[in-house]
Amino acid sequence: MDLNDSPEQAAYRERVRSWLEEHKGEAPVLHGEGAITDEDEIVAARRAWQGRLAEAGLAGVTWPNEFGGQGLGPIEQVIVNQEISRAGVPGILDAIGVGMLGPTIIAHGTEEQKTRYLAPLLHGDEVWCQLFSEPAAGSDLAGIQTRARQEDDGSWVLNGQKVWTTNAQFASYGLLLARTDAEVPKHKGLTMFIVPMDAQGVTIRGLRQISGEAEFNEVFFDDVKLPADAVCGEVNGGWGTALTTLMFERVTIGLGSEGMGYRSDRFAHAIAADPEARADGEVRHQLGEITTELLAIKFSGYRTLTALQRGQIPGPEAGLAKVTLVNAAIKAGDLIADVLGPEALAEPGEWSYMISFLPGLKSAGGTEEILRNTIGERVLGLPPEPRLDKGVPFSELRAKEREAVAS
Numbered sequence: 001m002d003l004n005d006s007p008e009q010a011a012y013r014e015r016v017r018s019w020l021e022e023h024k025g026e027a028p029v030l031h032g033e034g035a036i037t038d039e040d041e042i043v044a045a046r047r048a049w050q051g052r053l054a055e056a057g058l059a060g061v062t063w064p065n066e067f068g069g070q071g072l073g074p075i076e077q078v079i080v081n082q083e084i085s086r087a088g089v090p091g092i093l094d095a096i097g098v099g100m101l102g103p104t105i106i107a108h109g110t111e112e113q114k115t116r117y118l119a120p121l122l123h124g125d126e127v128w129c130q131l132f133s134e135p136a137a138g139s140d141l142a143g144i145q146t147r148a149r150q151e152d153d154g155s156w157v158l159n160g161q162k163v164w165t166t167n168a169q170f171a172s173y174g175l176l177l178a179r180t181d182a183e184v185p186k187h188k189g190l191t192m193f194i195v196p197m198d199a200q201g202v203t204i205r206g207l208r209q210i211s212g213e214a215e216f217n218e219v220f221f222d223d224v225k226l227p228a229d230a231v232c233g234e235v236n237g238g239w240g241t242a243l244t245t246l247m248f249e250r251v252t253i254g255l256g257s258e259g260m261g262y263r264s265d266r267f268a269h270a271i272a273a274d275p276e277a278r279a280d281g282e283v284r285h286q287l288g289e290i291t292t293e294l295l296a297i298k299f300s301g302y303r304t305l306t307a308l309q310r311g312q313i314p315g316p317e318a319g320l321a322k323v324t325l326v327n328a329a330i331k332a333g334d335l336i337a338d339v340l341g342p343e344a345l346a347e348p349g350e351w352s353y354m355i356s357f358l359p360g361l362k363s364a365g366g367t368e369e370i371l372r373n374t375i376g377e378r379v380l381g382l383p384p385e386p387r388l389d390k391g392v393p394f395s396e397l398r399a400k401e402r403e404a405v406a407s
């Protein structure tokens with residue numbers, strides 16, 4: 001996104017750029033010559049770099065000052081993302097913690113929780129993970145089955161399983177959504193908890209992806225004991241807390257796309273290097289289409305930024321940017337693979353990671369179908385999908401679904 005910087009923003013950009021210029025030698029090298037390959041070393045180096053960025057005010061840009069942030073707006077966050085991308089250095093390791101979970105604690109946590117958890121999170125001393133999705137509850141998040149039972153002394157006992165938990169393998173804490181009352185409709189009996197990942201009864205198993213990384217995990221909870229003050233937000237008010245996280249997730253993905261390098265000039269550069277492809281009318285046509293879509297996202301991104309800068313919450317239309325961005329980048333990857341041939345998938349290579357990682361991004365942060373449904377219903381005013389679960393206690397839902405299938 002080329003922002004038309006105001007004089008203040010231009011001065012801010014200059015300060016960010018010169019700090020990165022001066023300190024980029026301290027950033028870990030993750031690709032190409034001299035890159036770190038050991039996974040533990042990568043995590044340690046990225047945590048340390050996050051600490052340096054936080055000290056310089058380049059992490060938690062939009063967090064309030066009282067919690068170690070800069071109290072600035074989303075435009076400054078985008079400026080930081082752009083300059084980090086321009087400097088060719090990694091961004092923060094814990095984008096989920098800083099972008100989504102920390103802001104949820106700021107909005108719903110107790111004063112003790114904010115004092116205890118926020119500073120180590122921001123500085124990368126304690127990484128966090130998001131324990132929401134389950135094997136039978138992803139798009140239908142309110143259908144989760146992990147349950148927490150309250151004991152007479154107010155403490156809780158947690159049992160269940162989560163899946164697709166990014167970064168759980170090195171996280172210190174997780175923000176976990178659990179069912180605390182099954183006798184009310186599914187959105188009403190949920191509670192959010194702060195869970196230490198080294199608590200007794202927590203088991204973490206890695207899942208390796210086609211991109212070669214093992215950034216996701218399955219996480220199992222067997223009689224995990226949590227104190228009464230592990231609740232974040234209201235008991236049985238967890239859906240509202242979860243919606244805050246999901247709202248920040250949408251904003252983080254939207255504002256972070258800059259740093260992912262899905263830019264038409266970069267794609268064009270790869271294609272133009274091949275003289276035959278450069279002269280091929282069909283290749284040029286396809287590249288034109290991809291560029292047009294990326295241009296449309298750029299302008300809808302301006303609208304989201306304007307809404308955020310005015311303190312508004314971006315509406316469901318922000319989901320359209322994610323659907324369009326991911327599809328345009330997938331088309332670009334396909335085109336580059338057609339032009340370069342098998343070389344495009346060579347490891348380590350500029351394109352192999354993007355091509356193998358992108359299909360997963362179709363699901364992360366809301367699947368394409370769900371986002372399209374939301375846009376259809378809430379932006380275009382189309383009739384809503386039929387719902388079987390309205391007003392039905394969670395404990396009776398499965399029986400209702402079975403009845404519907406049988407009839």
Ligand SMILES: Cc1cc2nc3c(=O)[nH]c(=O)nc-3n(C[C@H](O)[C@H](O)[C@H](O)COP(=O)(O)OP(=O)(O)OC[C@H]3O[C@@H](n4cnc5c(N)ncnc54)[C@H](O)[C@@H]3O)c2cc1C
Nearest residue numbers: 130131132133138139164165166360363364365367369370
């Ligand atoms: C890269 C990545 C990182 C992730 N990180 C985390 C994380 O850190 N923490 C976490 O909790 N989760 C994480 N997830 C999980 C992610 O939130 C889920 O994958 C997502 O919500 C979809 O859920 P699901 O995979 O269970 O698919 P499902 O909900 O089972 O969907 C399967 C398919 O059915 C379609 N579908 C489902 N319902 C409908 C409907 N009503 N109408 C039309 N189509 C429908 C979906 O669009 C999809 O194509 C991550 C996922 C990815 C890919």
